[in-house]
Amino acid sequence: MGFRVAASQAKALGKLLALCVTAGVVLAAILFPYVGGIGVAANRVSDTIAAVPADLVTAQLPLGSTILDRNGNPIAYLYDQDREIAKPEEISPYMRNAIVGIEDHRFYQHNGVDAQRSLKAVGGFVAGESAGGGSTLTQQYVKNYLGYVVARDEAGRKEAMAHSPARKIREAKLALEVERLMGKDDILVRYLNLVPFGGNVFGVKAAARTYFGTTPDKLTLAQAAFLAGLVNKPSSLLKDPKEALKRRNLVIDRMLETGFLPEGPQAAEAAKKEPLGIAQPLNTRPNDCGNLDGGTTTGFFCGYVLDYLAKAGVSKDDLKRGGYVIRTTMDPVATEAAKRAAENQVPKDTKGIANVMAVVEPGAGKHPVRALAANRDFGIDASKGQTAYRLPSTITRFGAGSIYKIFTAAAALDHGIGVNEQIDVPASHTSSIYKNGNRPYTVTNDSEGGGGKMTLQDALAHSPNTGFVILEERAGLDKVVDMSVRLGLRESMKSVNRGGEKPDPDAKDPSLRISQEQWVKDGKIGSFTLGVTVTSVLELANVGATIVGDGKWCPPSPIEQVLDRDGKPVAINEAPCDQAVEPGLARSLAQGMAKDTTEGTAAQAARNVNWDRQMIGKTGTTQIHQSAGFVGATPGLSGAVLTFSDSDTPRPICDGDRPFLCKTGNIYGGKVPARTWFEAMKPLHKDIPPTPLPPADPKYLN
Structure with missing residues (x-):
């Protein structure tokens, strides 16, 4: 019993000390409003105060970013706090008066600290009640600034907004400084733009849109009173309409009592009779990729924008708080x-x-990405055919098959082999250079290939495996791999190899974590020309753009312009364009690839849509038919398609009215991939004037 009494006395003594300390702060604030420090008590929390940024008055509030398509229509919003900044003239007098009337009716008389309110709050604290209720609007601004601007996580927010005498001291000191540097109207506007209105809704502009589908300048008395009542009790009021109505009407009564409703009692009674009128559903702003209308289609592009900007030095966190406009x-x-x-x-x-x-x-100065799409919707519900993987822009685990013969052909041209040169295409070829483990590497042709001899141009159209392995031997494997990087596989070939016995991406020994490029070169992987390494659909499309663009490589960019919150352009760190191969080689390679859609492996798909333009094309299929692809390009647009098994246990794919997984597979690049390409590209070329491919450079013909 004695212990309980002693503990009780100690607790009471602690509360008394807290009362004395906080009361001293309040008294100092009243007597010495312009003194930099406010006594010994304030100095005891100097470390906390020193951590507050000096730009408490001028710092920009967290503001979400908007991602737009090329026409200026939003495809995504990204934010931590859904906030739109309202200018002073955009906030109705009702809203200003409502928040002052309910929260701090002496706002225009005090210097940031109100002695009556603070002492009342301290008394409540000593009595074991909440420490709330004593803060002025200026102190509330400080508290919310610390909690929602300075703090970056929930733990920091709780610490910044903890109910304690120390917090009151900190708020009082900073409130005095804010009032010394800012006018009352400026403080009020900053407050209304800062505070939360429930959920992720911050600031009066987002609140007006969310709850009433309007703007803050058009808020009625009843609407403004509801929002003012919501500021400090959003969770409970949004769950209980009756309590929300009572709170709204209390705000109206308080406005009348304190002189902040000049229209008088009649206006008050009329407003109190109005229903809440909250929008159903709420006009909440979708957050992140894929959540805006149409996001199941645009989500893949949005995801690529985020990845691209992150590599350029603009993180997703920057976007969620920086208020950027991304024109894509x-x-x-x-x-x-x-x-x-x-x-x-x-x-x-x-x-x-x-x-x-x-x-x-x-393009010579830029390769804009126009579309990233998949048969899958962008989302997280696999049962609805959705996926959150960035399928069109990330590196898939499957190869592109004979599409990689493009790189062998380019290296052969660079080596001095002409487009019209007759090359050997035997039915079978055993390499004297490349190995299959400890055995000789032997390659044969399938139904796509030919036999005997044919020109390099015909070989690109009919795709005989043997002819390209022989060309790879003549040009040199390292040169072929280098050509794949130069023409566009810059990320794919840098990725960590996950095939073969030796390479191990998780190995502690760095020598075992090697790139695709190094793995092929070190292992003398002659099957590289047959497209056995992982690849990126987007990079394949960019390879086509490089070839028809006179050999000028540019990063596949999704960015047209980045603007900051003030509308000023922001420079981002994009890779510069470079001349991957000389224009004559690129034009000759394009002519070498021009027969695939007229008499080669993609000819039937082209005929299905009555395609009549000159273009480059190349199909590809991996050995066991788990993936197949097509790359095609005109001078106006380049595209690539990859069809692959995306299950946890990949299986071969069979073609048909509806493709399906099967035991052996019969899919080829000239089937589903080429059909997809032509179906998409036919209407997209409707308004693009037909432009023939430029002629080959004579030095690359023979």
């Missing part, structure tokens, strides 16, 4: 066409098969 290169027409074609060829509920497409516009 996404063409909604091209995106919809690619999505429709991908899904028509492989319905999105097809089990275990993804059909993915990327479209890039060639």
Whole structure:
């Protein structure tokens, strides 16, 4: 019993000390409003105060970013706090008066600390009640600034907003400083732009839109009173309409009592009779990729924008708080066409098969990405055919098959072998250079290939395996691999190899974590020309853009322009364009690839849509038919399609009215991938004037 009494006395003594300390702060604030320090008590929390940024008055509030398509339409919003900044003239007098009337009716008389309110709060604290209720609007501004601007996580927020005498001291000191530097109206506007209104809704502008579908300058008395009552009790009021109505009417009564409703009792009574009128559903702003209307289609592009900006030095966290406007290169027409074609060829509920497409516009100074699409919707519900993987822009685990013969052909041209040169294409070839483990490496042709001899141009159209392994031997494997990087596989070939026995991406020994590029070169992987390494659909599309763009490589960029919150352009760190191969070689390679859609492996798919333009094209299929692809480009647009098994246990793919997983597989690049490409690209070229491919450079012909 004695122990309990002693403990009780100690507790009472502690509360008394807290009362004395806080009361001293309040008294100092009243007597010495312009003194930099406010006594010994304040100095005891100097470490906490020193941690507060000096820009408490001028710092920009967290503001979400908007990602736009090329036409200026939003495809995503990203934010930590859904906030829009309202200018002073954009906030109605009702809203200003309502918040002052209910929260701090002596706001225009005090210097940031109100002695009556503070002493009342301290008394409540000593009595074991909440320490709330004593803060002025200026102190509340400080508290919310510390909690929602300075603090970056929930732990920091709780610490910054803890109920304690120390917090009161800190708030009092900073409130005095704020009032010394800012006018009352400025403080009020900053407050209304800062505070939370429930959920992720911050600031009066977002609140007016969310709850009433209006702007803060058009808020009625009843609406403004509801929002003012919501500031400090959002959770409970949003759950209980009756309590919300009572709170709103209390705000109206308090406005009348304190002189902040000049229209008088009649206006008050009329407003109190109005229903709450809250929007149903609320006008909440979707957050992150894929959550805006149409996001299941645009989400892949949005994801690539985030990845691209992160590599350029603008993180997702920067976007969520920095208030940027990202103008992208996404063409909604091209995106919809690619999505429709991908899904028509492989319905999105097809089990275990993804059909993915990327479209890039060639150019000498920029390669804008126009579309990233898949038969899958962007999302997290796999039962609805959704995926959150960035299928069109990330590196897939499957190869592109004979599409990689493009790089062998380019290296052969660079080595002095002409487009019209007759090359050997025997039915079978055993390499004297490359090995298959400890055995000789032997390659044969399948139904896509030919036999005997044919020109390099015909070989690109008919795709005989043996001829390209022989060309790879002549040009040199390292040169072929280097050419793949130069023309566009810059990320794919840098990725960590996950095939073969030796390479191990998780190994502690760095020598075992080697790139695709190094693995192929070190292991003398002659099958590289047959497209056995992992690849990126987007990079394949960019390879096409490089070839038809006179050999000028540019990063596949989704960014048109980045603007800061003030509308000023922001420079981002994008890789510069470079001349991957000389224009004559690129033009000759393009002519070498011009027969695939007229008499080669993609000819039937081209005829299906009555394609009549000159273009480059190359199909590809991996050995056991788990993936197949097509790359095609005109001077106006380049695109790539990859169809692959995306299940946890990949299986071969069979073609048909509806592709399906099977035991042996019969899919080829000239089937689903080429059909997808032509279905998408035919309408997209409707308004692009036909432009023939430039002629080959004579020095690369023979």
